[in-house]
Amino acid sequence: MFKVKIDGIETEAAPETTILEVANRELVEIPTLCFNDNVEPRGACRICTVEVEIWGRKRLVTACNYPIRGDIVIDTKSEKVMKLRRLILEVLLARTPKSERIQELAKKYGVSQPRFTVEKTDDKCIVCGLCVQVCRDIVGVSALSLSERGILRKPETPFDEASSTCIGCGSCVYICPTDAVTMIDKDGKRFFPRWKTEFKLVKCESCDNLFMTDAQIKYLKKVMGKDDPCLHYCPNCLALFKK
Numbered sequence: 001m002f003k004v005k006i007d008g009i010e011t012e013a014a015p016e017t018t019i020l021e022v023a024n025r026e027l028v029e030i031p032t033l034c035f036n037d038n039v040e041p042r043g044a045c046r047i048c049t050v051e052v053e054i055w056g057r058k059r060l061v062t063a064c065n066y067p068i069r070g071d072i073v074i075d076t077k078s079e080k081v082m083k084l085r086r087l088i089l090e091v092l093l094a095r096t097p098k099s100e101r102i103q104e105l106a107k108k109y110g111v112s113q114p115r116f117t118v119e120k121t122d123d124k125c126i127v128c129g130l131c132v133q134v135c136r137d138i139v140g141v142s143a144l145s146l147s148e149r150g151i152l153r154k155p156e157t158p159f160d161e162a163s164s165t166c167i168g169c170g171s172c173v174y175i176c177p178t179d180a181v182t183m184i185d186k187d188g189k190r191f192f193p194r195w196k197t198e199f200k201l202v203k204c205e206s207c208d209n210l211f212m213t214d215a216q217i218k219y220l221k222k223v224m225g226k227d228d229p230c231l232h233y234c235p236n237c238l239a240l241f242k243k
């Protein structure tokens, strides 16, 4: 175990524990955007940056993916940290002025008017890449990728057209930290405006609730290598059958 001091709190951590894990355990708040427990942390947004001191040397690191590999002193609210956090929020606020999540964080850290040109856009995407990661690493279909470079970088389907590999599972909607991906279930169909993709919803054979897309059922059948009750009945009915 290594000795850890975080915002004055003395504790211990096993090798490879991340700073964010220690902070959560000790109830020290560190803001996150691109971090989600279900996928590998990439340190993309840098909002979780903290200042660490190792062997007497100080540096800024991202808490969500920094593994503890020795005794360490962590300051989550140093002057440098707060300055950087505010700068990141200024950039994000200028880029996604309609994002409630970013507005909320900006307010919390005292950022009101960004010094950068505020874009005239309704897009709430902060290009964190979580939708791309979940689709590739958890769902396993890689329907999305981050295209272009710099300011034009964004998540999209190949050629920004309706994807032939997307199965309409909605994982990208649930994981997006800023609600930049939406999913509309209407008239027996599921539509993803951002991905320009539409699916037919299938009814549970017991309660008639629309519970999955036809593409999801086809994909799961292939992955499981068999037809299975979970492809015919919704989770609620399956739970009732098991009782």
Ligand code: SF4
Binding pocket: 134, 135, 139, 141, 143, 144, 165, 166, 167, 168, 169, 170, 171, 172, 173, 195
């Ligand atoms: S809805 Fe489509 S793009 Fe989104 S995670 Fe599922 S398969 Fe990927």
Ligand code: SF4
Binding pocket: 124, 125, 126, 127, 128, 129, 130, 131, 132, 155, 175, 176, 177, 178, 179, 180, 181
């Ligand atoms: S759509 Fe959401 S999850 Fe995807 S990159 Fe943008 S902010 Fe991140």
Ligand code: FES
Binding pocket: 031, 032, 033, 034, 035, 042, 043, 044, 045, 046, 047, 048, 049, 062, 063, 064, 065
């Ligand atoms: S939450 Fe750590 S870099 Fe985004």
